[in-house]
Amino acid sequence: MGATSPVKIEARYYERTDDGYICHLCPHNCRIAIGKYGLCGTRRGNEDFLEAYSYGRVSSLCVDPIEKKPLNHYYPKSKIFSVGGIGCSMTCKHCQNYSISQRETGKKRTTYVSPQALVDMCRSEGMDSIAFTYNEPMIWLEYIEDVMRCDPDLRLVLVTNGFINEEPLKDLCKITNAMNIDIKAFRNEFYRDICHANLDDVLRTTKLVYGSGVHLEITYLLIPGYNDSMEELTDFSEWVVNELSSDVPVHFTRFHPDNGMDDVPWTPVETMIAAKEIAMNAGLEFVYLGNVMVEGGNDTICPQCDTEVIRRTGYMVDLENLDGNRCACCGAHLNIKN
Incomplete structure (x- = not known):
């Protein structure tokens, strides 16, 4: 069964209504009654606040x-x-x-x-x-x-x-x-x-x-x-x-x-x-x-000089011609964080 959280955390992005809450985290904007859950299953209507039920x-x-x-x-x-x-x-x-x-x-x-x-x-x-x-x-x-x-x-x-x-x-x-x-x-x-x-x-x-x-x-x-x-x-x-x-x-x-x-x-x-x-x-x-x-x-190929910059076989990765975030052959700037 699911773990019982030792804490009850109030959700963010919601408003209280007469019969429960409206969650504003995602575009569903679920209406959640007391004791019920939003479509995601992780927002629960408690008596005092909308709970982030899956917290932790x-x-x-x-x-x-x-x-x-x-x-x-x-x-x-x-x-x-x-x-x-x-x-x-x-x-x-x-x-x-x-x-x-x-x-x-x-x-x-x-x-x-x-x-x-x-x-x-x-x-x-x-x-x-x-x-x-x-x-x-x-x-x-x-x-x-x-x-x-x-x-x-x-x-x-x-x-x-x-x-x-x-x-x-x-x-x-x-x-x-x-x-x-x-x-x-x-x-x-x-x-x-x-x-x-x-x-x-x-x-x-x-x-x-x-x-x-x-x-x-x-x-x-x-x-x-x-x-x-x-x-x-x-x-x-x-x-x-x-x-x-x-x-x-x-x-x-x-x-x-x-x-x-x-x-x-x-x-x-x-x-x-x-x-x-x-x-x-x-x-x-x-x-x-x-x-x-x-x-x-x-593989990652430099769009400027067609050099193979990174070779990948499955999750085996070889950084062959990468110099920081540039192609080591032509010096072109690449959209790579490194």
């Missing part, structure tokens, strides 16, 4: 390669202390971490870890970066903020679906060093029918994160027959170039059958290769292929 309830801990987030341009070849909680602000039919994101949060096995104890674990592993990942981290906002207060020198990474309201997002951007945002499709019908969410809200988040100066990378999971048409991939790629920048790294990842979409086949390798070609033709400079072994599919 940890489901997963691991030291990962930074490339697993995936972040290919943020301290490449480094390790990061990764932490997962419970719950999610979306209900994606294809979620591959549904055992922690979509199970009833009160019944999911977790361990309570205080903010200071989590920092101590991270530092004891020799890590100077911490990632909140595996489930949706934005709904853990209060816990993340308290963790960072314990050790402001830690570098903070969030791996997120981007479904959050503007005010809390701006607060998180002040303490976050890097984000990978999962843009699940480039059609709102997909978000409505598959994720119970809205594309425009995610795009707004992505633009705000990029504009804040937080290092940004984007993941797009290619699901056969759902979000992988040439037209949709072209629209997505052109949006990144025109609304963000041509040097924002984009990761196309391979779908495998799971959860409520276990009847959908694996993404064909040919589709993965075609997606990369479409994105680069649209003007993107750094496009990667995940969950698949394709020669050169995950």
Whole structure:
């Protein structure tokens, strides 16, 4: 069963109503009655305040390669202390971490870890970066903020679906060093029918994160027959170039059958290769292929001189021609934090 937290923490971003609360953390703006939970399962209506019910309830801990987030341009070849909680602000039919994101949060096995104890674990592993990942981290906002207060020198990474309201997002951007945002499709019908969410809200988040100066990378999971048409991939790629920048790294990842979409086949390798070609033709400079072994599919190539700067085989990484954040051959500045 879930851990019983020794503390009850008041949530942020809500208002009281006659019969409960309205949560303003994400665009669902859930109405939560006393004793009930929001859609994410992590906001509970108590008599006195709206509780951050999942505060400190940890489901997963691991030291990962930074490339697993995936972040290919943020301290490449480094390790990061990764932490997962419970719950999610979306209900994606294809979620591959549904055992922690979509199970009833009160019944999911977790361990309570205080903010200071989590920092101590991270530092004891020799890590100077911490990632909140595996489930949706934005709904853990209060816990993340308290963790960072314990050790402001830690570098903070969030791996997120981007479904959050503007005010809390701006607060998180002040303490976050890097984000990978999962843009699940480039059609709102997909978000409505598959994720119970809205594309425009995610795009707004992505633009705000990029504009804040937080290092940004984007993941797009290619699901056969759902979000992988040439037209949709072209629209997505052109949006990144025109609304963000041509040097924002984009990761196309391979779908495998799971959860409520276990009847959908694996993404064909040919589709993965075609997606990369479409994105680069649209003007993107750094496009990667995940969950698949394709020669050169995950390497970083200098867009100025075509030199292989970073070679990747799975999570084996060779920094071949990288000089800080520049190409060692031509000196071109690259969008790499190092």
